[in-house]
Amino acid sequence: MADICDDAQQAEAYVLQAALASVPRIDLGPGPLYLDGVVCCRSCQEPICSARIKAVPRCSHCRDCAEEAQGG
Numbered sequence: 001m002a003d004i005c006d007d008a009q010q011a012e013a014y015v016l017q018a019a020l021a022s023v024p025r026i027d028l029g030p031g032p033l034y035l036d037g038v039v040c041c042r043s044c045q046e047p048i049c050s051a052r053i054k055a056v057p058r059c060s061h062c063r064d065c066a067e068e069a070q071g072g
């Protein structure tokens with residue numbers, strides 16, 4: 001009986017690992033700064049636009065600062 005539970009747990013762990021592995025490893029820093037619950041850039045402390053947060057959930061900098069850091 002325990003085999004069924006073990007299999008389910010293993011399958012779940014596998015799916016989770018696969019999902020994590022497929023996430024692009026870009027811009028993974030310490031995460032953004034939260035000021036009064038607002039996601040803000042760690043460099044300029046300006047709020048990061050929601051489109052960028054959606055595209056890069058763990059972005060720690062706004063687009064301008066990220067581009068500056070990349071020399072662009």
Ligand SMILES: [Zn+2]
Nearest residue numbers: 041044062065
């Ligand atoms: Zn910034």
